[in-house]
Amino acid sequence: MVVVVKNSTNEQELNKLMTRIKDMGIEIHVSRGSMQTVLGLVGDTSRIDIETIEALEIVEAVKRIQEPYKNANRKFHPDNTVITVGDASFGDGSCPIIAGPCSVESEEQIIYVAEKVKAAGAKLLRGGAFKPRTSPYAFQGMRGEGIKLLLEAKQVTGLPIVTELMDISQLPLFEEVDIIQIGARNMQNFELLKEIGKIDKPILLKRGLANTLQEFLMSAEYIMAGGNEKVILCERGIRTFETATRNTLDISAIPMLKNMTHLPVIVDPSHACGIARMVKPMSMAAAACGADGLMIEVHNDPPHAKCDGPQSLTPEAFEDVVKSVNTIVPFAFKG
Amino acid sequence: MVVVVKNSTNEQELNKLMTRIKDMGIEIHVSRGSMQTVLGLVGDTSRIDIETIEALEIVEAVKRIQEPYKNANRKFHPDNTVITVGDASFGDGSCPIIAGPCSVESEEQIIYVAEKVKAAGAKLLRGGAFKPRTSPYAFQGMRGEGIKLLLEAKQVTGLPIVTELMDISQLPLFEEVDIIQIGARNMQNFELLKEIGKIDKPILLKRGLANTLQEFLMSAEYIMAGGNEKVILCERGIRTFETATRNTLDISAIPMLKNMTHLPVIVDPSHACGIARMVKPMSMAAAACGADGLMIEVHNDPPHAKCDGPQSLTPEAFEDVVKSVNTIVPFAFKG
């Protein structure tokens, strides 16, 4: 961390600041110029709150050099974290696919889709039981009942399941769920992050619609700081000025994140664009630049889906995507 | 709602779609062109899920004409909703100010600030007990203890209090809180919104960093649909490409929202820019274009604040802001 002190600062004020920083166990290197004095802070600055320094009268600017995340930082953990669930390994160079409907709608539907996606090559089943919907008047999911149906589909097909947790109070229902998903809108629901940091189950953490990669890793850090190191990051599109697609898939996030962190990074091409015909090219692009997995929405009857129909693939279209992705994976970017 | 049907659609498919829509109690006006057929849907379309129509093979485009929110819609409630708490009325043409520290730090601190802001003209006291922080290593607030200290400050000064609720499980602690704040990062925490829709207490709902005005109103609608109509909307800056300010205050949101809804709209100039010297001009601008209130961060000792020091005003600077705002209010835009 570099602290630039104002020109006009007197010795006494400067000493007060330096004592305060040293008290945090940080070493300081001072470089005095004719126009400003620069303090180079050396040591573990990840726990310094940049704002408390910035607010000081005598400080002109503070620039963080070291990253504010530690458990998630690749610098301190050079090797990939590999998270294995059933037949799928995230982070080992393969690209397992999670597939299933946006929401669980009935026993018949979820079992049908589970069997179809398994046959096509999916390694995990996804399906929403608790649904975050923009409108209070839209279908809110089958909730507890939906979890039960997912577990039934798991039993029938053997596919591990991924489903979204929206509130701490729902946690008891998730005991047999294989991967807990935290949705984009909850990426900075810090109370929820703390709670899932205490359990021993892989977490699929989606990037918020307007969150930077650093904020994304800070949210992973929340979970890891609690003791749960099994975090799978999921890029799902960010909000920009462009309206042709629902969101803008930040494809560069894949190699950028994999450089910053040792955690696996997967992509959700369905939510990224919100358009079914875009799922295939976006899946191929994600695989090509090194994604550690994909999560794709598949529905038995997209036009009659209770949510996200326009972005859902039929089982046939999904099979085609899996084949195309599989041709790309052997040649994918390795970092 | 207007549905544009593809050119190639045959009569049978078109009839199926029309029957489905009519079954929802919606009237249809068909206009057939040589290139496309346009269906005009008339009736209460706010409960139609636009996606279920969009996903249909035969549909080229769906455009919503009517707003998807109803309880919050000014069209159906032309008069301003006025929410009165203590001496403050939000929505009656006045511009009451809520002030206090980012976070409650000690009994001494909160009582000192409460007395100061009251003397300067604030009508309510704010203070964070539960703090949403980007980093797990930053100060997380005094939590339950903080609420107690706020209530003590209320008793001493008579100022009603506003504080943030981060999770449903904290609700029992908020019984004596006058206004419950829902933070920007929880604007789409739908489970939380549903819960506070069931209680009878004013809610100060902050706009999410990357949420549109329509989404903002849909979140208000969640609360109102549960029965709680006392929602105060708070614009607090949105995330853009600009980095000179922490966020970009969307000043146009004030008159835009007041046109769309009957709910009061206030502004938080402290979080909007993240810079103390910007609070005064932004407060004045907000007052000039008709804000129904302001929420401002004031700290006894900003450079040593446990959070948001750089944007906090000293009590003296706050007094100056109140005076400047008060000169503007009588001439403010009335809509």
Add this chain to the structure above:
Amino acid sequence: MVVVVKNSTNEQELNKLMTRIKDMGIEIHVSRGSMQTVLGLVGDTSRIDIETIEALEIVEAVKRIQEPYKNANRKFHPDNTVITVGDASFGDGSCPIIAGPCSVESEEQIIYVAEKVKAAGAKLLRGGAFKPRTSPYAFQGMRGEGIKLLLEAKQVTGLPIVTELMDISQLPLFEEVDIIQIGARNMQNFELLKEIGKIDKPILLKRGLANTLQEFLMSAEYIMAGGNEKVILCERGIRTFETATRNTLDISAIPMLKNMTHLPVIVDPSHACGIARMVKPMSMAAAACGADGLMIEVHNDPPHAKCDGPQSLTPEAFEDVVKSVNTIVPFAFKG
């Protein structure tokens, strides 16, 4: 400027870099830590190309402390630049209004509007002759003929005129124009900026739709570096994810810019929102936080305007805006 050198750098490489920097006349203060070495660069670093340093193998990060603009920098010119044209002074604490139609459509129209806006209190007449239109099929302006009609309106009313220059080749036609406008889409048309830096006429420079305040000042710097110091900056809304308004007026840009630079800063509330009824509240907000002027679109018959009808005011509505702004100006933020 602060340069962070990688841990692993050997003495020889470090010396090479330091020699290169010193050769630019910059003094260096070195602070060596156990994890990294930080170089503090002191002197006029505004001419250092940050990228040439960043690209070096041994450099981990470069952070600019000093601003890269000089002529426009308030630090070196503490007093406001005041630009006077006719009866209007921009930068002296007043808030003169420029008004007129989006585009000149006929002699009758421009003279009628000029007389009306003058009567209502406008100090300058605006009107587009060369029109930047998104579609090649839209009305492109009366071009040279439009300039002639503006000059006629100037003669009749005495109002100085402001009109947009789109290409260097049009410059000869602008000899009698009082203020040359450079549109948002040309803010980084650097060849054009260089050319108008050579002439002695005030330039009204509009902020680009997606340009930061620093880039905005760098474009002003282009003009000033050529010798023309008469630059009026104009905030006109930036592009964000919000779709309720055409653009998002960055109201904070007014006090932020006035802190960074000595140049006057005006606001165009018509383009900022693209909605006529928003012009009044946005004008009032801009005036309240210290805008040095306003530029407003007024049309004799908005529904039949050849462009930007939805955001144009009638002369009557404009008169009402002027009155409201005038009640705010005496109480405006002074910085």
Add this chain to the structure above:
Amino acid sequence: MVVVVKNSTNEQELNKLMTRIKDMGIEIHVSRGSMQTVLGLVGDTSRIDIETIEALEIVEAVKRIQEPYKNANRKFHPDNTVITVGDASFGDGSCPIIAGPCSVESEEQIIYVAEKVKAAGAKLLRGGAFKPRTSPYAFQGMRGEGIKLLLEAKQVTGLPIVTELMDISQLPLFEEVDIIQIGARNMQNFELLKEIGKIDKPILLKRGLANTLQEFLMSAEYIMAGGNEKVILCERGIRTFETATRNTLDISAIPMLKNMTHLPVIVDPSHACGIARMVKPMSMAAAACGADGLMIEVHNDPPHAKCDGPQSLTPEAFEDVVKSVNTIVPFAFKG
């Protein structure tokens, strides 16, 4: 185009509007509801200025159904446009690579780089002679002299050349240039677009930093409306809130654009991220989802490049990128 007329409109006003629309040769289908009347406009609405309708008192909303571009529209030209220059064909399913330095710096440099990139597999040579730089104090390019050196490199290597035109006045120097590049900042320099619409030479049009896909196609339409149909579109990253990369590569733009238009779409991964190590994964992603070509910055000595060093590849790194891209192309998305 669908026009929603306000409830309160009387017959006479409605008839006036309808007559006006019919006079443009457009057929109207009226559907009257109890709450609003919807007009369905059928015919060539691409030349209707949406704003002139929107501004009418009686109109509540106007929604465009048909695209406002015609020459560029795939609906009217289902087959891919293929643009062939030297050995490279853009739009035929191959993925030719354009490579070279950000700017031409000397005869020796440009010839050296040209030979290197040719050997590695590049089909065209790029190099900036006229350079758009944010700062007036940064290197502005060798200008006319740079063009001469490019032509020399062309003669030596046989590679056709691509270079940027910044102003109409420079056009005479571009006679022997093979492809004229229009930079992102000039995407809406409409006077320049009109001018290059008159010549018979391929144009490489870069997407503006904050321009939508529709605006991008409207700028292509400007060129095509002038008679020059040889337009190559280039996605080069858009401006978002994310700061980890210089821009955000909008990877979805490739299949989206190829669906909207018949023109070839290439990608510039160097400017998209601004980081050399990101060029390889972004190139692979672009190729995988069907890009019709790539444009990559290669420099003999990136750390000493006069501009854009941090994003430039060495010839060796470039060779590695070409190989990786070539393994992906045979399996790429075909639409």
